Amino acid sequence: MESVLGRYRNLIILVGVLFLQVLGLAVQVKTGAERETRLIRLWAVGMITPFERGLVWVQDSTGNLWHNYFYLRGVRAENRQLKDQIEQMRLEQVRLSEDAAQAHRLQTLLAFKEQFVSKTVAAQVIGTSGSDLSRIVYIDKGENAGIKPDMAVITADGVVGKVLLAGTNEARVLLISDQTSGVGAILEKSRLQGVLRGTANGEIVLERVMSDEQVQPGEAVLTSGGDQIFPKGLRVGTVTNVANGKDLFLNITIKPAANLGKLEEVLVLTEKQEREAVTEDNGRVRAADILAQRLPSVPEKPAGDAAAAGTTEGVSKPGTGTGTANATSKPSGTGANPQAGVLKSAAAPNAPTAKVTPKTASLSTPSIATQKPKPVNTQTETKPQSAQAQTSTDPSIVEQKPAPPAAQPEPPPQDNSPQ
Amino acid sequence: MPITYTSGEQVEVYRFSLPVTIGVPLVALIVQAYIPKYVPGFAVYVDLPLLVTIFFAMARRNPIAGLFTGAIIGLAQDMLGHNLIGIYGIAKTVVGYGASSLGVKLDLENAGARLLVTLGFYLVHSAVYFTVARALVNMTQHWSWPHGILAGLVNGLIGVLLYFMLDRFKQRT
Numbered sequence: 123m124e125s126v127l128g129r130y131r132n133l134i135i136l137v138g139v140l141f142l143q144v145l146g147l148a149v150q151v152k153t154g155a156e157r158e159t160r161l162i163r164l165w166a167v168g169m170i171t172p173f174e175r176g177l178v179w180v181q182d183s184t185g186n187l188w189h190n191y192f193y194l195r196g197v198r199a200e201n202r203q204l205k206d207q208i209e210q211m212r213l214e215q216v217r218l219s220e221d222a223a224q225a226h227r228l229q230t231l232l233a234f235k236e237q238f239v240s241k242t243v244a245a246q247v248i249g250t251s252g253s254d255l256s257r258i259v260y261i262d263k264g265e266n267a268g269i270k271p272d273m274a275v276i277t278a279d280g281v282v283g284k285v286l287l288a289g290t291n292e293a294r295v296l297l298i299s300d301q302t303s304g305v306g307a308i309l310e311k312s313r314l315q316g317v318l319r320g321t322a323n324g325e326i327v328l329e330r331v332m333s334d335e336q337v338q339p340g341e342a343v344l345t346s347g348g349d350q351i352f353p354k355g356l357r358v359g360t361v362t363n364v365a366n367g368k369d370l371f372l373n374i375t376i377k378p379a380a381n382l383g384k385l386e387e388v389l390v391l392t393e394k395q396e397r398e399a400v401t402e403d404n405g406r407v408r409a410a411d412i413l414a415q416r417l418p419s420v421p422e423k424p425a426g427d428a429a430a431a432g433t434t435e436g437v438s439k440p441g442t443g444t445g446t447a448n449a450t451s452k453p454s455g456t457g458a459n460p461q462a463g464v465l466k467s468a469a470a471p472n473a474p475t476a477k478v479t480p481k482t483a484s485l486s487t488p489s490i491a492t493q494k495p496k497p498v499n500t501q502t503e504t505k506p507q508s509a510q511a512q513t514s515t516d517p518s519i520v521e522q523k524p525a526p527p528a529a530q531p532e533p534p535p536q537d538n539s540p541q
Numbered sequence: 542m543p544i545t546y547t548s549g550e551q552v553e554v555y556r557f558s559l560p561v562t563i564g565v566p567l568v569a570l571i572v573q574a575y576i577p578k579y580v581p582g583f584a585v586y587v588d589l590p591l592l593v594t595i596f597f598a599m600a601r602r603n604p605i606a607g608l609f610t611g612a613i614i615g616l617a618q619d620m621l622g623h624n625l626i627g628i629y630g631i632a633k634t635v636v637g638y639g640a641s642s643l644g645v646k647l648d649l650e651n652a653g654a655r656l657l658v659t660l661g662f663y664l665v666h667s668a669v670y671f672t673v674a675r676a677l678v679n680m681t682q683h684w685s686w687p688h689g690i691l692a693g694l695v696n697g698l699i700g701v702l703l704y705f706m707l708d709r710f711k712q713r714t
Binding site (some may be wrong): 131135136139140143144146147148150151159160162163166167168173174245248249250251254255256258259260286287294296299301302321322323324357382383384385386400407492528 | 543570571573574575576578579581584587589590603605608609612616617620621622623624625626627628629630635638640646654671673674677678680681682683712
């Protein structure tokens with residue numbers, strides 16, 4: 123017996139070591155790997171990351187020395203180019219802010235809940251797992267910086283992944299290209315939803331899109347917010363290939379927007395809030411008002427016709443001397459400067475102004491006021507809480523009725539306002 | 542390509558100092574984790590911890606030492622990833638045992654032999670990993686011969702250079 127053990131000693135030890143590891147695997151499979159091995163992994167990461175942090179520091183220092191002191195060629199040209207770019211982006215920003223304000227108004231109308239990123243922590247990537255079978259990176263911030271598992275990690279280009287494990291001063295981030303990752307995604311144009319997953323060879327595919335749907339390469343993919351990790355609307359990538367997959371689903375390959383192979387700095391979304399969409403001034407706007415803005419305006423009637431027909435909207439009657447000012451019934455908008463209490467007609471610069479209270483002013487943007495000039499010749503002050511002014515059931519929408527002018531021979535239009 | 546068959550008495554058995562025994566695998570793990578940050582394909586084609594395992598196992602020519610070296614390096618590599626701990630451990634245990642057993646039989650001091658042995662053990666390592674990952678853990682894995690051979694050759698070339706560098710740390714017993 124002893125001779126057999128001695129003869130096969132090496133083999134027996136090999137089998138024993140392999141058996142122990144297989145046993146360990148079985149325990150992890152049964153009980154959940156992350157929970158059981160959390161401490162061991164943290165310990166291992168804690169051993170490696172100080173060295174990696176040091177390497178990153180040395181590399182950054184060397185790089186900074188080179189870039190800041192020696193390699194300054196072309197800085198002037200680059201500076202000029204960047205300034206031009208800033209000017210262009212400012213123009214773009216103006217346009218986008220208008221769009222955003224409009225989107226907010228619509229969200230308010232529909233009582234949409236919106237998620238927004240309220241706090242992020244910038245972190246530096248200091249290493250990887252070193253294996254193509256485990257696509258994770260390490261960042262140099264951990265629990266001390268408020269980072270917790272399942273927080274979203276992004277760059278300016280797009281989504282990177284989520285925090286898998288957070289140590290004291292480092293965290294492990296699972297990339298979206300890993301096999302075990304999953305991101306709720308939506309195609310930007312076709313609005314088809316699916317689940318984004320990594321594959322064994324490092325590609326990213328969008329699953330669960332039916333094969334009878336039309337998806338074009340080049341279409342952008344955004345987060346859908348359905349996974350409760352990534353806020354809705356973050357850029358994920360672009361469709362590069364569409365093919366028929368298995369089980370009636372399309373096999374859509376995605377090129378990630380963020381360069382997952384060369385990550386340096388990332389942002390961890392440490393806080394996101396969900397709230398109802400609100401406009402800047404909290405004013406309520408009717409859908410009709412917004413639609414009215416989009417419809418072509420009706421040209422002003424001639425003075426005589428208008429005077430003959432009378433008005434129930436307080437439309438001004440040039441030449442009649444009624445001097446009414448319409449504060450509400452004309453297309454109005456939100457997002458106006460609350461301090462813009464005075465609206466002045468651009469078409470009639472000499473015309474008297476209509477002073478409105480801030481609440482009313484919030485419904486009328488200066489730009490709208492210039493689009494629809496009202497040649498009023500008296501000065502009218504609207505008071506939203508005024509009993510005579512209230513005709514709408516909406517308290518925020520004030521309809522100003524013209525006061526009977528002294529020069530007006532006809533009685534004013536029918537006044538439905540409460541007495 | 543001379544791969545000399547030697548008897549157990551003819552082969553040289555080496556040992557390493559404690560700093561080298563601990564430091565070299567640690568450096569291999571750190572470099573393996575660091576370089577893919579800048580060279581994404583590095584982790585796909587190069588496995589430095591495997592090369593270190595093969596080197597130590599072949600130099601010591603002791604199967605038990607080889608399998609434990611492989612097991613420890615493999616488990617450490619598992620801990621740095623997010624997959625179950627033990628998959629790399631099992632694969633490198635087998636490689637460590639195999640390399641040291643082969644080292645007992647063959648004199649693997651020349652570059653050609655080292656290239657072939659590294660290529661062979663890379664394929665063994667991949668095969669064991671593939672089997673364990675699919676059969677025991679139910680991970681999705683795809684086997685590709687072209688990728689395996691190409692990665693094996695890349696590892697072999699890097700291994701030849703690395704082994705000659707690490708030869709300086711060898712101490713005769």
